[in-house]
Amino acid sequence: MMRTWAVALTNKTFQFFVSLKLTFVLLLFIGIGAVIGMSFDQTVTFEEFYQRHPKEEMATFFLSFFELYDAFHSWWFSLAILLLAMNLIACSIERLPRIYFEFVRPRPYLTKRRMLGLPLSWSAKVDTEEKAMELINAFLPKRSNRARLKGPDGFFYCERASLARFGVYVVHVSLLIVMFSSIYATQNGVDGHVMIDEGTMARFITRRGHSGVSSPYDLGFYIGCEDFRLRTFVDNSPMEFESDLFISGDRFEKTHQKTVRVNEPLKFAGFTFYQASYKPIASEPLVTILVGDGRDFNERYRVRLNEPIKLLDSTVISVDKIYEDFAGLGQALRIKKETAFTSTYFHIFRRHRDYDRVVRNDRYQVIFLDADQKYATGLSVGKLPGIEAIFLGFFILLCGLFMCFFMTPVRYFARMQKVSDHIVVSLAAQGFRNPQAVKDMFHRRIKSLPI
């Protein structure tokens, strides 16, 4: 009795999960949930969210019960995803065997009874067997992935794109791979951020946790920034920014070095460090200038303000002042030039590199390359175990979708039957997707028959 009850319950549960209507409802629920989640800022922390939204009791209850501050990790959204995963698994279990057996045992004979069940069929009377064969050969596609079958009593059969019938399953399997590997990556991965001043190192990063709550995370090694460079266009918008990063152990020895840029990260010990942002820090700026005599001497200097540069003929130059915008000509430097007897000043412009050579025409020309404000480099730190599985899932998903939308499985049936003094040729087709397109194709084939 107990067993019967348990079987009935299992059956009912299974029937609930194999329902396509459940898929429909869940997809709708997740879609609406996604739009609701979009309407609330998900990047803020739990406290910030409460400060921004109304303080009424009902509103507070509503926001906290549905966890709208972290809608995409909330209980209701996770539950919907979980139910969808179970729905996918149940549907696959229920429908796969049927499709598999249909695939391996396709019932190729076009009997009279079978013909009644096929909406796309056509018959004609011909005089000779040759003519009947000509019609059948013209109807059956020349290229098909199943060998043409000539059965007893004049049955013919072939099938195109039969493997595409598994397209939906491939898509579902890929979605399950993506779902489960994402859950694994989220549970076991690290998603954090660190700001490192130029010339310093960091061992702890800020890890983003559930509900926007951050916590420190020990990397187990040091990550340092030797230098940060920001290249800007003439309008001061950033063209490119990069950091010279290094990894060091507890003894501060550099074990790994790389220059990272946006789209070019550093990978080490399962962690990936991405160039994400930067911010200027309050400190004395460094200036890069190029000093040359137009012939052999051409030297690049990176100096602080008033730091002397001694040139060959006992001339000493130093950067006296930095202008962010000199009379609308952009960033400029005032250079102090000292010889044994004189002390003079001149200006050079970052935007006009030939200015000093053309205008001052001195023995040494100075070119203003860069004024390096000290920066802190912003690195996004990620450790996603199982990311390869997610990408594999994506690849399988694309393959499955291609099978679903660009391949239509069609079965072609033909029968040649001798009736008294003539031969009846019956032709039929059965599509498993896209009925209108299959219907059009069938009528095109019938129209093109040599009759």
Place this chain on the structure above:
Amino acid sequence: MSSTALYNLSTGGYVMSLAIFALHVVNTRRLLLRFGVALVAASFLVQTAGMVYRWMEAGVLEVHAAEKTLGAALSGWSWFVVFTQHPPWSNLYEIMIYMSWGITMATLACELKWQLAWVRQIGIILALMALGMASLNDATIKPLVPALKSWWIMIHVISASIAYASGSLAAFISLFAIIKSRVHRTQMMGCAVLFLGCLIFLLGGGLRLLRDQAYYVKLLSYAGDNIRNVMDMSKEKAASYLIPMPMVGPLLLLVVVIHILVGVFLLWRFSKIKDEEKLSGWAVIACLVSVLATGLIMFGHDIKRTAILVDGNISHHLFPAGPWFIGFKSHPWSLGLFIFVVFIEAILAIYWYWPQMVTKRLPDSAVLESAAYKAISLAFFLMSVVLITGALWAHYAWGRYWAWDPKETGALAIWLTYAIYLHARRTKGLSHTFSSVIGIIGFFVILIGFLGVNLGLFADGLHTYGNS
């Protein structure tokens, strides 16, 4: 010659072809139709040339900027990389141009395959709307921000635009499939009007209206011949300082109430009287007029605001920054939505009064439904490509393959809508009319996912650099 001139030329071509298609409604000569389609194709080629030219213009600018910054001339492979790294779909202006290009391509493909009446007109109107939206944005080419310097931008944005274009067209094919499928006119009108009422409330700022008890628009400042958003210097970007707009709040609610009442009335009437002869057209006209009136009052307010903002000779400044321009810049979402609702209601009104004129040219509903299915299948496939390439790009650029960023989530919502459509088609007991309705809703989800973030309906996300 510049890319903008080529775009203007193609816009002229589209307008002319639309006029020819309108003429074809009364004079059904095949030659006229062929000429119209040929003109669309020619304009499409001109627009393509414009995009290629803009790519070259941007390439020259990028090379020049890079050479100036680096202080050395680029050559060989490095020149090629810098020259080609700025495709003509890197900001909202270019994206909208590209969208119109995609819609025209989808319309031409549809014309070649099915020759569906009305779809060609709708396609061209949508393309012109996208071009109109583009004209509201800054057309100057600016150097590409570092995050967009990736080859992923090519496939990611190309797929997105074609998916949105084919999804948009599919929505209208689905609408025609419903019209053709003998759904009772009163029932269809009732549902449509109810849906549009809810849409105006949700997307036109209804929730914000209830929360703040006022309808707000962006405060704009006048600078030279351009209207600019007020700058928030601390964030170095345009900030949305909002000012309340009197009258519009109550009017917006009135429009919603009219739509809901009319919708409920029509559905009630359908349940009582199922006689096609006794239709009451005033209901639909009331909806149309209410939306139009509210939109015009908004424009009226903007004209007054222009007079306050613009110094000196106002008429001198009306072009290009006229009141319509200020209106769109200060509340692009609401006005865009209003124009769209008027457009849909105009189609419904035409169908209400002259049903034979609309339906007699349409093919069988099964053909329309099949065409919509194909277009949505393509959109679904391409949306999958968008999500996958976006995840890969985000992984390599930001270290997070999925961040629930509003734009990402919007793309997922579009994907889910089309997944629902595909499942609804296969669910026993659900008619094709039902899946067609989801196909139509897909268009609005595209609007939310694609434009909602850019036009400030949702929170800022990682994609907001594409705004300007």
